[in-house]
Structures are given as structure tokens and as C-alpha cells.
Amino acid sequence: MLWVAIIGLVMTVAAVAMAGRRALFLVKLATVGPPAPERIAYAKANVGQEIKAQLVEVFGQKKLLKWTASGVAHFFVMWAFFILLTVYIEAYGAIIQGAITGRPNFHIPLIGTWGVLGFLQDFIAVACLLGVVAFAVIRVKNSPKTLGRGSRFSGSHLGGAWLVLFMIFNIIWTLFLARGAAAANGNFPYSSGAFVSLALGDVLPHSELLEEIGLLLHIGFMLVFLVIVMNSKHLHIFTAPLNVLFSRRPDAMGAAPELRVDGKTVDFEDEDLDPEKLGRGKIGDTTWKGFLDFYSCTECGRCQSQCPAWNTDKPLSPKMLIIDQRDHAFAVAPYLMAASNEHAGQDVLALLEKPLVGEDGVIHPDVLWSCTNCGACVEQCPVDIEHIDHILDMRRYQVMVESSFPSEAGVMVKNLENKGNPWGMSEMKRADWIEELDFEVELVEDKMPEDAEYLFWVGCAGALEDRAKKTTKAVAELLHIAGVKFAVLGPMEACTGDPARRLGMEYLFNMLAQQNIETLNEAGVKKIVATCPHCFNTLANEYPQLGGTYEVVHHTQLLAKLVDEGLLTPITPIEEKITYHDPCFLGRHNKVYSQPRDIMSKVPGVQTQEMHRHKDRGFCCGAGGARMWMEERIGKRINTERVDEALTTNPDTVSTACPFCMVMLGDAINEKKNSGEAKESLEVVDVAQLLIKSVKSPS
Ligand code: SF4
Ligand code: SF4
Structure with a gap:
């Protein structure tokens, strides 16, 4: 067995040297740019959270398992990498022991003869093999050659992926060859549990050469695989846990x-x-x-x-x-x-x-x-x-x-600079909607009124855009009915700066944010309710970066709570089939999925129907990332695509919870009405509009 050990060890030294050289190159390349000390500081300060992320995302494969077939396949292949490390300990142990004693009957101390470990090794190897087959089927079914742009693999390096699947296949069959031959020769450490290896041991001939070849092939394929991994997209085997560790929480x-x-x-x-x-x-x-x-x-x-x-x-x-x-x-x-x-x-x-x-x-x-x-x-x-x-x-x-940047966005930028809102309207118009209500709304004059619990952040669209104003009035009225005291900033409110920030105009965002934070802090604001998910996101998640920390809720969160507490009671039936569109900055960015749906479920008569893409897979309306202020010249309009999907549910109404989604979907619905593809009565409304309609008795 000496020659086996020599070949095995020479191969190992060569492959580890190649892999190590590549690792050094990758580290050196990654550190040519500016540092990112905040990532390290955060990980150090939140060890518990990071351990949880590793357990859930890396070991639990939470995100991958959202896609059932490929997720399960990947789960087994990944766990095979961990569990089969024990098989490699055994393989190296066998060639070394074989060289020293002449018999490669090595076993891992303490646990190395347990049938449970033998079973686990064989089981995960079989599962891994099935996983490789599943991956191959998925790749063939989703081939860019047949699906073109519709394939998720379109643009990916396909050859490398097939090579890796082939290498994993080689690792697994050689594993069984080596273990089966060891069982046939009486060198196998398990007398039970390792069901495949033991069965192979019954049929394979008694041959030391076969066992030696099996061991060398098994080690050799693993080493070639290691070098391939270090030079391919499969590098993620090593880097993904690090990427999860240092990701922005x-x-x-x-x-x-x-x-x-x-x-x-x-x-x-x-x-x-x-x-x-x-x-x-x-x-x-x-x-x-x-x-x-x-x-x-x-x-x-x-x-x-x-x-x-x-x-x-x-x-x-x-x-x-x-x-x-x-x-x-x-x-x-x-x-x-x-x-x-x-x-x-x-x-x-x-x-x-x-x-x-x-x-x-x-x-x-x-x-x-x-x-x-x-x-x-x-x-x-x-x-x-x-x-x-x-x-x-x-x-x-x-x-x-x-x-x-796109010239159309320049108009928005100028308006933000000069007027504090993207439309360039006078700040005095920000309180006009109040005059259309039949009750008083308190305006903040330097300080929050003592009895006001919430500052109602109306937002530029909510104050100035006609469709969004309906939501603003509905929310104000609902809060009034529920007895929730609130006040608004009126002309003192300026754009949160979200469109500037998403465009990349950080300087302008800073200016607007600091101005608003000063206003809010001086007024002594503690709790804010916002109707626009973009304002909500900026106030809740971005203003703390600049010293503005408040308890911020979206109106759907507050309204759902008020309905739950019995302070708002929907009574008037709305006999309509309604499909809800998740605004990205409310849903995916802030995980508010249930409250808008909870509100609708409490309105008698409402029949809800989900679109195919909803919740965390919801499809954008096309307005985020400052796209609201740019022309959409390439491809199909995103809002049209979304409304096409909504129409497949044959809705009477499309509901949402964002003023920008209302505008985008409303525009697309109007086009569909003009072309006769949507019924005339179809409209898009905010969930708050549905609620106020049901809370108020029919007049
Ligand atoms: S960035 Fe890469 S790893 Fe992440 S989902 Fe896209 S293709 Fe997959
Ligand atoms: S549009 Fe949405 S999915 Fe596409 S790159 Fe931007 S954030 Fe990602």
C-alpha cells in the first residue's frame, strides 16, 4: 500500500498548494479597494444574530428551500459536503494505515465503527447523488436554449455548472467503490448501517487492488474538485458563509x-x-x-x-x-x-x-x-x-x-431643491386636503399638540397628488373615528428625500432629511404614522442614520390594530372581488404583508384573490428607485405587466397601500380600459379607502 499513500499524498500536496495559491490571490484582489470596517464592527457586536443567520441560512438553507425542488436537492448536496468529511478522514486514514501496517482497516476513534455514522454516510451520499440528478433535470428543463430569456440560467456559465455536477457524481460513485471494496476485503469499519457499501461488499470481488484504486480515485476526484471550486462560481462553497456573516442586517x-x-x-x-x-x-x-x-x-x-x-x-x-x-x-x-x-x-x-x-x-x-x-x-x-x-x-x-443620469429625473431634483417636493408645487398647498374634511385636523406649530399621540406624515403624494389625497383623507377620517389624536406638519413637512437618495443624489437626501429631522425633533415628535411606504421606510430605517429616531408605523399597521381593538368596526358590506398588490417598500423592504390583508378580511363581503406573484415574490409597480420620475422607454411597461397579472384574477377592484403604486397601477388600468381589456368599473384603491367605506354606514 506504500505506493497508494505516496500517490495520494503527492496529489494532496499539489492540489492544496494550487488551492492555497488561488485563495491568496482572491484575498489580495478583494482587499485592493476601500475598507468596510462597519461590516466587521457589526458582526462583532451582534454575535448572537450572526450565529442565528449561519444556522438558519447556511445550515438550514432557508432561502434555498423557498424553491422546493432545487432547495431540497441543494440541502442534501450541501450536507453531503459536511458529513462526507468523515469519509475523507477514513480514506486518508486507510491509505496511511495501509502504508504502515499493510492493512487499510482504519476507523475514526470512538465513533468510527458506529452503524449510525455508517448509515449517515451512505444515506447522504445517495441523497447527494439524487440531488445531482435533480439538478441535471432542472438544468435541462430550464435550459436557455429552449426558454431563452425566460430561463433563470440565461447568461450563466453553463459549462462550469455541468462540470461541477459531473465531478460530484464522480466523488460519489468512487466513494461507494472504495467503501464497497473495503467491505469485500474485510477492511470496512462498519458491520451495520452502511447499507449501500455493505451490499456492494457482498457483490464485489475480494481485491486489494480494487480497494486501492477506489481510494485513490475517490481522493483524486475530491482534489480536482477542490481546484475547480477555487477557480469557478462554486467558490460559493467557501465564500457564501462569509457573505452571510458580513451582510447588511x-x-x-x-x-x-x-x-x-x-x-x-x-x-x-x-x-x-x-x-x-x-x-x-x-x-x-x-x-x-x-x-x-x-x-x-x-x-x-x-x-x-x-x-x-x-x-x-x-x-x-x-x-x-x-x-x-x-x-x-x-x-x-x-x-x-x-x-x-x-x-x-x-x-x-x-x-x-x-x-x-x-x-x-x-x-x-x-x-x-x-x-x-x-x-x-x-x-x-x-x-x-x-x-x-x-x-x-x-x-x-x-x-x-x-x-x-436620465434628464427627466433632473426636473424632480430641481423641484426637491427649490420646493421640497418632486412636483414643484407650493408648500402652502400641503394642507389643502384638510379643508375637504368635516372635522378639524391639528397642525403642528413648532411643538406637537399635547393631546396628539401620532404625527401623521402625509408625504408629498398624499398631500399633493389627487388620487393619493383620497387615501390621506380616508386615514385621517379613520383615525378621527377611532379617537386617535394626531397632528400634521402641513407646510412644515418636506419630502423625506427618498427619491433623491434612490437616484444617488445623497447630498440632496442629506439636506432634506436633516431639515425634516430638525423639524421633528424640535416639535418633540415620538410616534409617526405614514401612508407612503417610501416615507415610512425612510423615516423608520434611514433617519436613524442621521440622528432622527422615532416609532414609525405604516397606516395599514395602525388601522389593522384599531380594527383588532374594536375601535374601528367595518359593517357595510363591500361585495367585490379584490386582489391586493404588495408595495415593495412595505412588503419586501419592511415585511408588512399581513396587516393590509387582515384589514380586507375584516370587511364584510370582500372576496380576496391573490395574484400569482404576491408577498415576498410580489411584482413591482415600476415606481421605486426613483423610477417614478423617469421615462420607461425599453421593453414592456412594468405597471402594464403587473395589471395584466391582476386582470387574470378578474377583479372588481385592485387594492394596494402606496400612493405611487396607486398612480402606476391606475395609469395602466386606464390604458386597459381604453383598449377594452379591462371593465370600466375597475379601479385601484388604497386599503384605507375600502375600510372607511365599510366603517361608515351607507349614506
Ligand atoms: S446574485 Fe447570484 S447567487 Fe444570488 S440569486 Fe442571483 S444568480 Fe443566484
Ligand atoms: S429591479 Fe428589483 S429585482 Fe431588479 S435589480 Fe432592481 S431591485 Fe433587483
Whole structure:
């Protein structure tokens, strides 16, 4: 057996050396950019939360299991990697023991003869093999060759994936060859439990050579696999747990990431601030967390399959956004890592200086500006890649350094700067809706009125846009009926800054946010209710970054509570079939799925019908990520796609809980009515409008 040990150990040293060299290269490349100290600080300060994330996401495969077939297959393949480590301990033990004693009958001390372990090893190997078969079937059924753009694998490196499946298959059959031969030779440590290996031992011939070949093949395939993994998308085996560990909690949604330069939060008052460093303009501006995202992408395409931009024929695929950056990073890696490129040729320098975004850049501007920040990609990604953070940082550079963004959005920016709202209307109009009510609404005059429990944050749309004003009035009336005391800021309220921030105009966001925080803090505001999910998200999740901390609820949360407490009683039946559209910034970004549905379920007569894509798989209306203020020139309109889906439920009404969704869906419904595809009576309403209709007796 000496020759077996020598070959085995030589192969091991060679493969480990290759893998180690690659690992060093990857670490060096990942650390060429700015640091991300906040990620380490957070992980250190929240050890319990991070352990839970590892248990749930990595070991429990929570996100993968949302997709049942591929999730179960992956669950078994991943656990095979852990459990079969014991088989490799046995294999190495056998070749070493064989070389020393002449008999490769090694067993792991203490547990190495337990039938339970033998069973577990054989069971997981069989399950892994079935998993590989399932993956192969899934890949064939979802082949880009047959489904084209509709395949989640469209754009992925397909050859590499098949090679990895082939390698896993080789590892498993050689495992059984080695174990079966060991059983036939009387060298197998288990006398029970290992059902496949023992059965093979009964049929295989007594042959030491067969056992030796089995062992070498089993070890050899594993080592080749290791080298392939280190050089392919399967690197995620090692990087995914790290990516989960350092991901932005709770789920890289809700708040946008703070703008940082050289690892420090940007202070626009700082005279030493280098404006050229705002956002990400070149691949070298990527932090190690960004590189971890690149290394972790499995090219599974779950993100792509859910993306509203991709699904309406726009060039943006969140998967390709990551892959394209990764491929570019690898292409320029030697020059990025070089101490000096003084003697590099023009072509090298051009590659190194290639802009991340541009007509000839790594990412086309149409890709960057197609994103609605809906979060569908982040929600689905099994390895916690933060696509929105990548997009936002690139937008920040485009807007603040290059002044390059869709011209239509420029009008919105000017209006925010001059009037504090995206429509450019006078701030005095913000309280006009109050005059249409038949009860008094208190206005904050410097301080919150003593008896007011909530500040009702009306939002620009809620105050100035006709359709959204209906929601505002319905919420005010419901609070009034329930006896909840509230006040509004009226002309003192300005845009929260959400559209500016999502566009990448961080400076303007900062200005608006600080102005609002000053107003709120001076007024002594503690509790806020907001009707717009974008305002709700910004107030609740982003203002704390700037020192504004309040208890913020969305109106559907408060109204559901008031209905529950019996302070609002829906009595008038609404005999309608209603389908509810989840606003992305309420649902995915803030996990408010149940309350709007709870409210509707309490309204007598309402028959609810879910659309195919709902809750965490809900489909965007097309307005998020400042897209509300840009033209949609490429592909099918996202709002039309969503209304097409709503129409498949044959609804009398489409309900939602966001003023922007109301506008987007309302526009698409009007088009459908004009073309005769939707009935004239079809309308889109806020859940609050349904509730007030039912709470009030028919007049
Ligand atoms: S946030 Fe939404 S629109 Fe943007 S890339 Fe992700 S899925 Fe696509
Ligand atoms: S980004 Fe995430 S979801 Fe998208 S392909 Fe990569 S691993 Fe899959």
C-alpha cells in the first residue's frame, strides 16, 4: 500500500498548494479597494444574530428551500459536503494505515465503527447523488436554449455548472467503490448501517487492488474538485458563509446603505472630502464586501427570474450585474494588484480605467437606471448578495461625480431643491386636503399638540397628488373615528428625500432629511404614522442614520390594530372581488404583508384573490428607485405587466397601500380600459379607502 499513500499524498500536496495559491490571490484582489470596517464592527457586536443567520441560512438553507425542488436537492448536496468529511478522514486514514501496517482497516476513534455514522454516510451520499440528478433535470428543463430569456440560467456559465455536477457524481460513485471494496476485503469499519457499501461488499470481488484504486480515485476526484471550486462560481462553497456573516442586517433591505468614503460615513461639511470618491466609478472602488458578493454568486439566476426589469425585457439582470463586475475584476486583477503599472501599455491602462458605468463601461447606463430598487433580487438570493447596494453606489458616482443620469429625473431634483417636493408645487398647498374634511385636523406649530399621540406624515403624494389625497383623507377620517389624536406638519413637512437618495443624489437626501429631522425633533415628535411606504421606510430605517429616531408605523399597521381593538368596526358590506398588490417598500423592504390583508378580511363581503406573484415574490409597480420620475422607454411597461397579472384574477377592484403604486397601477388600468381589456368599473384603491367605506354606514 506504500505506493497508494505516496500517490495520494503527492496529489494532496499539489492540489492544496494550487488551492492555497488561488485563495491568496482572491484575498489580495478583494482587499485592493476601500475598507468596510462597519461590516466587521457589526458582526462583532451582534454575535448572537450572526450565529442565528449561519444556522438558519447556511445550515438550514432557508432561502434555498423557498424553491422546493432545487432547495431540497441543494440541502442534501450541501450536507453531503459536511458529513462526507468523515469519509475523507477514513480514506486518508486507510491509505496511511495501509502504508504502515499493510492493512487499510482504519476507523475514526470512538465513533468510527458506529452503524449510525455508517448509515449517515451512505444515506447522504445517495441523497447527494439524487440531488445531482435533480439538478441535471432542472438544468435541462430550464435550459436557455429552449426558454431563452425566460430561463433563470440565461447568461450563466453553463459549462462550469455541468462540470461541477459531473465531478460530484464522480466523488460519489468512487466513494461507494472504495467503501464497497473495503467491505469485500474485510477492511470496512462498519458491520451495520452502511447499507449501500455493505451490499456492494457482498457483490464485489475480494481485491486489494480494487480497494486501492477506489481510494485513490475517490481522493483524486475530491482534489480536482477542490481546484475547480477555487477557480469557478462554486467558490460559493467557501465564500457564501462569509457573505452571510458580513451582510447588511437584517436583510440588506429597508435602509439604503450609508455613503462611505475610505470606510468612513461621508460628512458633506468636511472640507477634506474628496468629491471624486463619492460612490463607485471603477472596479477598484469596490470594497472587500463587494468582492465577496462577486465570489459568492452561484449564477443560479433566482434574482434574475424575479426582477421586474428583466421580466419586462429591459437589459438589467441582477445576476449579470454581479457576474459582469466579477468578470471585469478578474480581467484586470493582475494590474489592480500590481504595485505599479508604470510600464503598462495603453490597452492595459484603458482596461484598468474602464468606467463601471457607461456606453463602453462594464455596466450599460440602461442597466443601471432600469432598477426599481424593489428588492426582489436581494430577497431571493440564497447567498445574501446585495444588488441594490451595488446599484446605489454606482448611481451615486454617476449622479454626484459624473452628473450623468436620465434628464427627466433632473426636473424632480430641481423641484426637491427649490420646493421640497418632486412636483414643484407650493408648500402652502400641503394642507389643502384638510379643508375637504368635516372635522378639524391639528397642525403642528413648532411643538406637537399635547393631546396628539401620532404625527401623521402625509408625504408629498398624499398631500399633493389627487388620487393619493383620497387615501390621506380616508386615514385621517379613520383615525378621527377611532379617537386617535394626531397632528400634521402641513407646510412644515418636506419630502423625506427618498427619491433623491434612490437616484444617488445623497447630498440632496442629506439636506432634506436633516431639515425634516430638525423639524421633528424640535416639535418633540415620538410616534409617526405614514401612508407612503417610501416615507415610512425612510423615516423608520434611514433617519436613524442621521440622528432622527422615532416609532414609525405604516397606516395599514395602525388601522389593522384599531380594527383588532374594536375601535374601528367595518359593517357595510363591500361585495367585490379584490386582489391586493404588495408595495415593495412595505412588503419586501419592511415585511408588512399581513396587516393590509387582515384589514380586507375584516370587511364584510370582500372576496380576496391573490395574484400569482404576491408577498415576498410580489411584482413591482415600476415606481421605486426613483423610477417614478423617469421615462420607461425599453421593453414592456412594468405597471402594464403587473395589471395584466391582476386582470387574470378578474377583479372588481385592485387594492394596494402606496400612493405611487396607486398612480402606476391606475395609469395602466386606464390604458386597459381604453383598449377594452379591462371593465370600466375597475379601479385601484388604497386599503384605507375600502375600510372607511365599510366603517361608515351607507349614506
Ligand atoms: S431591485 Fe428589483 S429591479 Fe432592481 S435589480 Fe433587483 S429585482 Fe431588479
Ligand atoms: S446574485 Fe444570488 S440569486 Fe442571483 S444568480 Fe447570484 S447567487 Fe443566484
